[in-house]
Amino acid sequence: MDFEKICDQRYSVRSFSSTPVEDEKIARMLEMVKKAPTARNNQPYEIFYAKTPEGISKLLPARDNYFGAPLVFVICSIDEKHWHNRQSGREFTCQDVGIIATTLMYAATEVGLGSLYVCAFDPIVAKEVLNLQGLTAECMMLVGYPNEDAKPSAMHDSRRSVEEFAHEIK
Ligand SMILES: Cc1cc2nc3c(=O)[nH]c(=O)nc-3n(C[C@H](O)[C@H](O)[C@H](O)COP(=O)(O)O)c2cc1C
Known part of the structure; x- marks a missing residue:
């Protein structure tokens, strides 16, 4: 499968089968x-990942709806590794975590699985239930x-045209 096909196939899945994901695919x-x-x-x-109903139930206090996903990843940043750009003072870790999550999302498509990128959860509760030390839960991948x-969903096909968002510097 080439990357263009992966981009064409991927969409946010909000209804999962309970069929477990094979360990080989997780690896x-x-x-x-x-x-x-x-x-x-x-x-x-x-x-961190949960691949059993017991494991996923531990994450329920942080978010109640996992759309039946049999595999949930929680992607965390390492607090002491947060890095700031000297010129802008802006912090890069958020971009790093986004790249990690996005790679995981497309990797799921590559191995024939659906995914949902999730930021709407309570990171404080996730920190408590996972007993995270020096880590911040940034996003989940169902x-x-x-x-x-x-x-x-309807949002999937609602995209700006390339002409609208891409600007050539002349
Ligand atoms: C950073 C990020 C956070 C998101 N958080 C959520 C979320 O909490 N819940 C949800 O249902 N979808 C979430 N989504 C999925 C987006 O709503 C979805 O990607 C967008 O509507 C486009 O639809 P598509 O993925 O089907 O192309 C998130 C996506 C991204 C990239």
């Missing part, structure tokens, strides 16, 4: 994530085989 996804770039190769992240009734 392949994480190997792809490992190769993702980060600023100064800082690798300021840790990833992963699994899409249910038969799964379909892209």
Whole structure:
């Protein structure tokens, strides 16, 4: 599968089958994530995942709806590795974590799975339930085989045209 096809196929899945995700696919996804770039190769992240109903139920206080996903990743930043750009004073870790999550999202498509990138959860509660030390839960990725009734939402096809957002510097 080439990357263009992966981009065409991926959409936010909000209805997952309970079929478990094979360990081999989890390992392949994480190997792809490992190769993702980060600023100064800082690798300021840790990833937790739950692949059993028991594990996922521990995350319920942080967010109540996992759309039936049988596999949930929680992507965390490492507090002490937060890095600031000297010129702008802006912090880069958020971009690093976004790249890690995005790689995981497309890796899921690559191995034939659906995904949902989730930021709407309570990171304070996630920190408590996962007993995170020196880590901040930044986002989650819900992963699994899409249910038969799964379909892209209306938002999926609502995109600005390339002419609208791409600006040539002449
Ligand atoms: C950073 C980020 C956070 C998101 N958080 C949520 C979320 O909390 N809940 C949700 O249902 N979808 C969430 N989404 C999915 C977006 O709503 C979705 O990607 C967008 O509407 C485009 O639809 P598509 O993914 O089907 O192309 C998030 C996506 C991104 C990139």
